[in-house]
Structures are given as C-alpha cells and as structure tokens.
Amino acid sequence: MMGFPMPPRKIPAALLFLLAIVFAGPAFSQTQALSAAATASSPAPPQTAPHLKALLDTLSNDQTRAEFLSKLRALVDSGAVAEEPPKREDWLSGATESLGAFSGAVLGIVAEIETLPAQVAELFENLTDPFILERIGWAMTTVLAVLAAAILAEYVCKWLLARPRRALEARPARAFFAKFLLLLVRTVLDIIPIGVFAAVAFGVLAMVDLSFIVRLAVVTVINANVLARLVIAGARAVLTPDAPQMRLFRQHNENAAYSYLWVRRFSHAAIYGYFILRAAWVLGLSRAAYVFFVDLLGLLLAGMCIVLILQIRVGVARKLRRFGAKDGRTVRLRETIADFWHVLAIAYIGVAYLVWVLHVGRGFDFLARATLLSLITIATATLVGIALGRLFDRVFQLRPDLRERYPMLEARANRYLPLLRSALKSLLAIVVVMALLEIWGAEPFVWLASASGQGLVGRLISIGVVLLAGMVLWELSSAFAERMRLANPNSTRLKTLLPFLQNAFRVVLLTLGGLILLSEVGVNIAPLLAGAGVLGLAIGFGAQTLVKDVITGVFILMEDTLSVGDVVEVGSHAGLVEKITIRTVHMRDFDGNVHSIPFGEVQTVKNMSKEYAYAVVDVTVAYRENIDDALAVMAEVAADMAAKGPLADTIVEPFEVVGVEGLQESSVWLRGRFKTRPLGQWNVKREFYRRIKAAFEAKGIEIPFPHRTIYMGTDKKGDSAPLRVVNQRPEDVTLPQKRRADAARSARTPGPHIEEHPGARERTEEDDAPLLPSIEER
Structure with missing residues (x-):
C-alpha cells in the first residue's frame, strides 16, 4: 500500500515549519537588510588614479625608469623586502583551514544565539499587530488549501488505481521476467499518485498570490515530500515487503521489512532535513549557521548508520561465514572479516564524516565516488564469477548416457577444470584489484603502460607460456603412457618401465621449467648450471655404490629381467615385486615381510612368473601298484582340471606325463607337469594334489607312507x-x-x-x- 501522501504524524511538524518560516520571515529580512546596510556603510577604497598616472609617467621616461629599477634592485639586495613564504598545499594545511572554518561556523552559531532573544522579542511584538496576524492567517489558510487540494487529488487517483493494484498483486508469477513486469507495472501505479500530488500542488500554488517566504516554505515541503516518497517507492519495488510473491531476489520477509523500515528512516531524515536547512539559508540564515546545522544533520545520519551496523552485525557475520568454500586458504581471512567487519564499517563512517565536516579538499566527493564505484565493481565481479561458474558447470558436464557408458571419462575430461576455474578466478580478482586501485587513485594502468610495467607483463606472459608448454608436454606424455597401457594391458614390463620413465620425464621437465622460470625472473642460471655440474661430479666420486646401483638397475629394467608384479628370487630372498625404484627393488614374501634389495647387490635373479610357468607335480605309489594305472589316473585328474575346474583358465596346455622319476626306499616316484599362466603354478599344484588323493582312494591305489620290513633272523x-x-x-x-x-x-x-x-x-x-x-x- 502507498500510505498517506504525508504521514499523519508529520503534518503537525510541517505546519510548525511553515509557521516558523512565516513568523521568522521579517527577522530574516531584517538580517539581510542589516547586512546590506553594513556593506553600504563600509568605507570606499581610496582613489588611485594620481598614483597610477605618476607610475605611468615614470615608466614612459627612460631615465626615470632606469632610476626606478635601480632603486628597486637596491631595495631587494638590502633585504628590506621580506620574501613571502611559500604556501603549503598538503593535507595538513587543508585540515588546518578546515578546522579554522569549523571554528568560524561555531562562532557564527554563537552570534546567532546571542541575537535570538531580540528576534524572539520582536516576533512576539509583531504578533500583537492585527495586520500581521491577518497576514499569517491568510497565509496558513492558503497553504492548507494547497496541501488539501493535492492530497484530495492523490486520494482520488489512488482510489481509481486500487482495483488494478489489488488484481496485480494477487496475480501469481514464478518466472523472473514475469515477476519483473508485474513489479514494474506496480511501481508505475505507485508513482502515478505521487505525480498527481506534485502536479496539483504546484498548479494550485501557481494560481494563488503568496509572498516569497510562504511560497518557498510550501515548495520546500512539496519537494521534500515528493523526493522522499519516490525514494521509498524505489525501495518498495526492490524489497517488496508487502508482496513477497513478487520479490525478484530471495530474501526473508522479516529482513525485507527491516530494510524497508531503515530506508524510510534515512530518506525522511536526510531529505526533509536538507530541504529545511536549504530553505532557511535562502531566507537569511547565516552561512556559518547553515554549515553547522548541515554538519549536525550529517552527524545524525552517521549515528543512524552506526546503529544500523550494530544491529545487523551478527546476521552479516553469519552470512560472511557461509559465503564461499568451507575449506581453503581464505577461510581464516573470511572468519576474521566476519568477526571485525562492523568495526571496519564504523571506522569508515567516522573517517568519511570527518572528511566531510573538515572539508579536506574534495575529500568527501572523492570518497563517496570511490565508494560507490567500488561497490559497483565488486557487485559486477561477483555476478561475473557466478555466471562463469554456472557456464563451466553447463559446458563441461557430460550427457547422462555418456557418463553411464564411460564412467571415467568425465573425471579425465575435467581433470584440469579446477585449475582453470582457479586461474579465471585469480584473473578476475587481479582485474578487480587493479580497478579498485584505479578508482582510489593509485593508477595501476598508467604504471602498466610504462616501461617497467610492460617488462613485468612480458615476464608474466613468458612464465605463463612456459607453464602452459610444460602442462601440454606432461599431458602428451600421460596420454602416450595411457595409450601404451591400453594397447598392452598384460605387459608387466610396461607397468614397470612407464612409471620409471614418467618420473624421469617429470624430473627433467621440472628442472628445465624451473631453470627457465628463474631466468625469466632475472636470476642468472649460469652459476647454477656450473655448480650443478661440479656437484654431480663430486657425488659421482663419493657415491660409487649409489652409481653402481643406479646403473645396474637401469640395465635390469631395460633388459626386462624383472617387473612389478613378478615373483622372483634375488639371492636368498624371494617374494612378489611391489615397487621398483631407480636403485632398489622392493619384494614382499609369503609372510608379509618386505625386503628392499639394492640393484648393486643383485648377482642372480630367478624369475618365476615370466610369460608362463610349469606346475611340476610329484606322486608316489606303492611298489605293488600298477604304474600305468597310476599314470592314467593322474592324466584323468589333470584333464578334468583343464576342462571344467576353477583353474581351467590358468592351464594353457594339456597335462604332460613325465613318467617314473625314481624308485625310492618304500615307493615309486611318478612325475608330471602343467603349463600355466604366470603366478598360477602354485594354485594348480595344490588343486591337483587335493584331487589326486581323492582319486587314488577311490581307485584303491595306495600312497605309501614310510615303513620297514621286519626280518626275524635264523x-x-x-x-x-x-x-x-x-x-x-x-x-x-x-x-x-x-x-x-x-x-x-x-x-x-x-x-x-x-x-x-x-x-x-x-x-x-x-x-x-x-x-x-x-x-x-x-
């Protein structure tokens, strides 16, 4: 709802203001008359025409001009003429002048207060005159008629627009554009009655005959009322406290009503106060008194700002803590700002008020303009950052079918997306900081246009090119390694060599990139290269064992003697190779112990998982058993294992019956073997022994245990x-x-x-x- 054109509680204040203007008009006029009289009674400057004529005659004659110049030169050389000290133009002199002006304003107020009793006495004396009372009554009646006509016209306009307004507010809207259109139409409906009020008031005021003082008072009240209500209408359009369904931005209803309340307070205090003081100055208030009261009005507004900051400090701190990422380097800075933001804001308001009161050059104008531009810059950068984030999410997001078909594709495609986001955010932050510095007078763009700035920009571009080239080379090497892995998924040699080569390439890339970056920064890398060569030679002589380990390891890896995942026996240790570095091999045995063996100590390597393996099985039978039957049972069990057993995929070739391997003390030793995949021979052997025992028991073939025959002797x-x-x-x-x-x-x-x-x-x-x-x- 628009509300009353002028709030009822403000009508007595406005009428009182009009009465004060009407009553004080003669006093103000008298003050102006006294000032004019004082100006007229001041002594006139002396006549200078004879002096100028004599000076002109002196300068026209060569002889007299030469004598005049010689006298002036002698006077200067004698030191009789004191040189005027240069005038200071720094901030301290400006502050001193501002303090002097403030002291003059205070003295002016004291002078006004001293004349106040006489003016009050004169006012009461004028009230006894019937002619003056008649003029006052007629002026008040005319003013009330003007305001009543304007208010009546506004009420009629509001009554005509009430139904469209209610229908507009009752209409639901969810889309942003639809809400914007409805809110725009409602704002126009709010502004139309204000325009009608102003038009009728000025129209009626133009048709009546009023004195300058009364007309100025009425115009002041009308202008203040119209301007304040226009500001409030704009705040209602943005905050919409009475129509939450039309609000364009997400905001709590209580917060919207609270913000609207403070907008009303600030607009009424600032606009009505300024117009009243301006009218009083035009009517004859001294300049010193006007400046003093304007400073008091500014102090009132600053105090209101401080009260508002103290009231909302907790809510704003909570919002600041929720803003941005929950972890990272900026968390501590954000927490600090959230704890002390109100202190900084109050300090800023205090500094701005002092700059405005002391009139430090054009400090307040500069401060206001810089603050407004800074807020606009920060808000624009925030919106750009949000738009870039949403654009990234939409552009770099894969379709659901592709994500389902290739689960790892999105992670690989967006590997550098966080880095790109950080780079763009950093670039945006740099631009914002430079813009803020430019706004506050630092002129960073002028410095960038200079020789030193262009040199710095060139170095930064060179560093960026080096980093980009290194990143591209690393990605190419990673893509090549990934392609090699996909082409040979079962190659243990690739699994061993590719990490080794990638680490070596990473070291070379980082070393070369670091040296280039140091040279771009301005560091002379020639001593570094020479020192690195000498240091490498010294290390080579002092660490012969290390060099031996490295060289042996390189040859072992190049010859593909062992790889990660192989089961090997190196010296007296055996186990699964878990990791290979440039100088050591790390193996884990069956008990879980890890053995680290330098390559320099490796004499022989027994690799039990190279390409394929044999599971050699040994079986013993009693002497009384038929050997051919036992071998046939072995072959049958092996064929069943290769056909449908759980290890059928591990066995790559049919079972090979070797035959009788030896005659032992109490049994016959039979042997056979399976050809298996690497690392599968032990499982095949265990499974065969489990099955052969069950098969021999089923066939009645005895597996003898150690025994001796008893001979009784004769x-x-x-x-x-x-x-x-x-x-x-x-x-x-x-x-x-x-x-x-x-x-x-x-x-x-x-x-x-x-x-x-x-x-x-x-x-x-x-x-x-x-x-x-x-x-x-x-």
Missing part, C-alpha cells in the same frame, strides 16, 4: 626264534617293565627290530593277535 640250523606279542598298551607298562623288555630285546642276537611310523591307527581286537605266527604254528 640260526645255523635255519630256525628262527618265536615272536611273541603282548597285548598291552604302552601307558600300562611301568618303567621297570620297559627297562627289562628293552634289555631282553637288546640281548637277542639276531632279533627283530621294530620302528613305529606316523601312520599308526587305533588298536583293535585284531591288533591284539600275534603279528607273526610262532615257530610251532609254522
């Missing part, structure tokens, strides 16, 4: 002693019995010798029977 007649077996458990035999049995057994010559074997079973009833028949049974 005497000269060919008879052997009887063997008696006592059915007694070992734990039931006491120690003396064991000793007697051992002594009797050792006394027999020859006697049987029995050794226990690990394959003993539980004793049964059959075990209690005699192991061998006695002599008599035979």
Whole structure:
C-alpha cells in the first residue's frame, strides 16, 4: 500500500515549519537588510588614479625608469623586502583551514544565539499587530488549501488505481521476467499518485498570490515530500515487503521489512532535513549557521548508520561465514572479516564524516565516488564469477548416457577444470584489484603502460607460456603412457618401465621449467648450471655404490629381467615385486615381510612368473601298484582340471606325463607337469594334489607312507626264534617293565627290530593277535 501522501504524524511538524518560516520571515529580512546596510556603510577604497598616472609617467621616461629599477634592485639586495613564504598545499594545511572554518561556523552559531532573544522579542511584538496576524492567517489558510487540494487529488487517483493494484498483486508469477513486469507495472501505479500530488500542488500554488517566504516554505515541503516518497517507492519495488510473491531476489520477509523500515528512516531524515536547512539559508540564515546545522544533520545520519551496523552485525557475520568454500586458504581471512567487519564499517563512517565536516579538499566527493564505484565493481565481479561458474558447470558436464557408458571419462575430461576455474578466478580478482586501485587513485594502468610495467607483463606472459608448454608436454606424455597401457594391458614390463620413465620425464621437465622460470625472473642460471655440474661430479666420486646401483638397475629394467608384479628370487630372498625404484627393488614374501634389495647387490635373479610357468607335480605309489594305472589316473585328474575346474583358465596346455622319476626306499616316484599362466603354478599344484588323493582312494591305489620290513633272523640250523606279542598298551607298562623288555630285546642276537611310523591307527581286537605266527604254528 502507498500510505498517506504525508504521514499523519508529520503534518503537525510541517505546519510548525511553515509557521516558523512565516513568523521568522521579517527577522530574516531584517538580517539581510542589516547586512546590506553594513556593506553600504563600509568605507570606499581610496582613489588611485594620481598614483597610477605618476607610475605611468615614470615608466614612459627612460631615465626615470632606469632610476626606478635601480632603486628597486637596491631595495631587494638590502633585504628590506621580506620574501613571502611559500604556501603549503598538503593535507595538513587543508585540515588546518578546515578546522579554522569549523571554528568560524561555531562562532557564527554563537552570534546567532546571542541575537535570538531580540528576534524572539520582536516576533512576539509583531504578533500583537492585527495586520500581521491577518497576514499569517491568510497565509496558513492558503497553504492548507494547497496541501488539501493535492492530497484530495492523490486520494482520488489512488482510489481509481486500487482495483488494478489489488488484481496485480494477487496475480501469481514464478518466472523472473514475469515477476519483473508485474513489479514494474506496480511501481508505475505507485508513482502515478505521487505525480498527481506534485502536479496539483504546484498548479494550485501557481494560481494563488503568496509572498516569497510562504511560497518557498510550501515548495520546500512539496519537494521534500515528493523526493522522499519516490525514494521509498524505489525501495518498495526492490524489497517488496508487502508482496513477497513478487520479490525478484530471495530474501526473508522479516529482513525485507527491516530494510524497508531503515530506508524510510534515512530518506525522511536526510531529505526533509536538507530541504529545511536549504530553505532557511535562502531566507537569511547565516552561512556559518547553515554549515553547522548541515554538519549536525550529517552527524545524525552517521549515528543512524552506526546503529544500523550494530544491529545487523551478527546476521552479516553469519552470512560472511557461509559465503564461499568451507575449506581453503581464505577461510581464516573470511572468519576474521566476519568477526571485525562492523568495526571496519564504523571506522569508515567516522573517517568519511570527518572528511566531510573538515572539508579536506574534495575529500568527501572523492570518497563517496570511490565508494560507490567500488561497490559497483565488486557487485559486477561477483555476478561475473557466478555466471562463469554456472557456464563451466553447463559446458563441461557430460550427457547422462555418456557418463553411464564411460564412467571415467568425465573425471579425465575435467581433470584440469579446477585449475582453470582457479586461474579465471585469480584473473578476475587481479582485474578487480587493479580497478579498485584505479578508482582510489593509485593508477595501476598508467604504471602498466610504462616501461617497467610492460617488462613485468612480458615476464608474466613468458612464465605463463612456459607453464602452459610444460602442462601440454606432461599431458602428451600421460596420454602416450595411457595409450601404451591400453594397447598392452598384460605387459608387466610396461607397468614397470612407464612409471620409471614418467618420473624421469617429470624430473627433467621440472628442472628445465624451473631453470627457465628463474631466468625469466632475472636470476642468472649460469652459476647454477656450473655448480650443478661440479656437484654431480663430486657425488659421482663419493657415491660409487649409489652409481653402481643406479646403473645396474637401469640395465635390469631395460633388459626386462624383472617387473612389478613378478615373483622372483634375488639371492636368498624371494617374494612378489611391489615397487621398483631407480636403485632398489622392493619384494614382499609369503609372510608379509618386505625386503628392499639394492640393484648393486643383485648377482642372480630367478624369475618365476615370466610369460608362463610349469606346475611340476610329484606322486608316489606303492611298489605293488600298477604304474600305468597310476599314470592314467593322474592324466584323468589333470584333464578334468583343464576342462571344467576353477583353474581351467590358468592351464594353457594339456597335462604332460613325465613318467617314473625314481624308485625310492618304500615307493615309486611318478612325475608330471602343467603349463600355466604366470603366478598360477602354485594354485594348480595344490588343486591337483587335493584331487589326486581323492582319486587314488577311490581307485584303491595306495600312497605309501614310510615303513620297514621286519626280518626275524635264523640260526645255523635255519630256525628262527618265536615272536611273541603282548597285548598291552604302552601307558600300562611301568618303567621297570620297559627297562627289562628293552634289555631282553637288546640281548637277542639276531632279533627283530621294530620302528613305529606316523601312520599308526587305533588298536583293535585284531591288533591284539600275534603279528607273526610262532615257530610251532609254522
């Protein structure tokens, strides 16, 4: 809602102001008359025509002119004429003059206060005159008629626009452009009654006959009211406290109402105060008093700004802490600004007020212009940064089908996107800083146009080219390495050599790039190169073992003796190769221990995972078994493993039956082998042993355990002693019995010798029977 054209609580103040102007008019007029009289009564300057004529005659004659010049020269040489000291034009002299002017304003106010009782007495004396009272009544009636006509015309206009306004505010809108159009039309409807008020007021004022004082007072009130209401209408269009559905920017309703309230306060205080003081000055208020009251008005506005800052300091600090990234280098700076921003703002307001009050040159004009341009620059840079961020998100985002088809493509394509974002943000920040410096008078662009500035820009461009070239070379090397990996995914040599070569290329690239950057900065790199050569020679002589390790490692890697992922045996250590550096190989054994072996100590390398491997299996059978049947069972088990076992993909060729490898003490040794993929021989061997045991048991083929045949021995007649077996458990035999049995057994010559074997079973009833028949049974 527009509200009353002039708030009801302000009508008495406006009328009081009009009365004061009308009553004080004669006093102001009298003051002006006194000032004019004082000016007229001041003594006139003396007549200088005879003096000028004499000087002209002197300068026209050569002789008299020469005498005059000689006298002047002698006077100057004698030192009688004192030289005027040069006038200072620095800020200190300006501040001193401003303090003098402020002191003069205070003295002027004191003088005005001293004459105030006389003016008040004269005012009350004039009120006793019926003619003056009649003039005052007629003036007040005319003023009230002008304001009443303007207010009535505005009310009629508002009544006619009330229905379209309500329909406009009730219309829903979600799109930004639609909200903008509705808000623009509503703002026009708000401004039309203000225009009608001003038109009717000035029109009626032009038709009535008023004195200059009364007319000036009415015009002041009308202008102040119109201007203040236009400012408030603009604030209502931006903040829309009474129509949240039409608000263009996201903002809480309470914050919008709070901001609108403070806009009203500032506009009323600043606009009404300025117009009243201006009218008073035109009517005869002294310059000193006018300046003093304007400074008081500025102090009031500065105090209102400080109160506003103190009220919103917590909310603004919370907004500042939420602004930007949650982690990074700027977090601490942002936290500090959030804690002390109100102190900086209050200090800025204090400095601006002092600059304005003391009239330091054109300091306040410069400060106001620089502040406004700085805010515009920062706001524009913020909008540009947000637009660039959204543009990056839209341009560098892959389609959902491509993201689903190639999950890693977006990460690879946007690898340098954060770096590009940071570079653009840094460039934008540099431009903003330079613009701010230019606004505040530092003139950085003038410096950049100079020889030193152009030299710095050239160096920065050279550094950027070097960095870009290094980045391009590194990306090309990475793309080449990635292509080699994709072309040979199972090549362990590439897995070993590519990281080594990439590290070497990175070192070379960083070294060359660093030297070039140092030379661009201005550092002489010739001593660095010479020192690096001498240092390298010294290191070569002092670290022969290191050089030996490096050279041996280079040849081992070039010859592809071992690679990352191989299982090797180096000297007395064996394990899986996890990492290879330029001088050491790191292996992890089966127990998880890591062995680091320098290449200089490597004499022999046993690689058990090169291209393919053999799983050699050894099986033993009893002498009584058929060898061909046992070999056939082995071949059958191996064929089943290669056909449908879990390790079928590991076996690359059919099982090879080697045959009988040897005749052992109690078994026949059979051998065969599988050809497997690298690192698969041990799993194949374990699986074959598991299956062959089950197959031999199913076929009744005995896998012998270590045993010996007992020979009883015979005497000269060919008879052997009887063997008696006592059915007694070992734990039931006491120690003396064991000793007697051992002594009797050792006394027999020859006697049987029995050794226990690990394959003993539980004793049964059959075990209690005699192991061998006695002599008599035979």
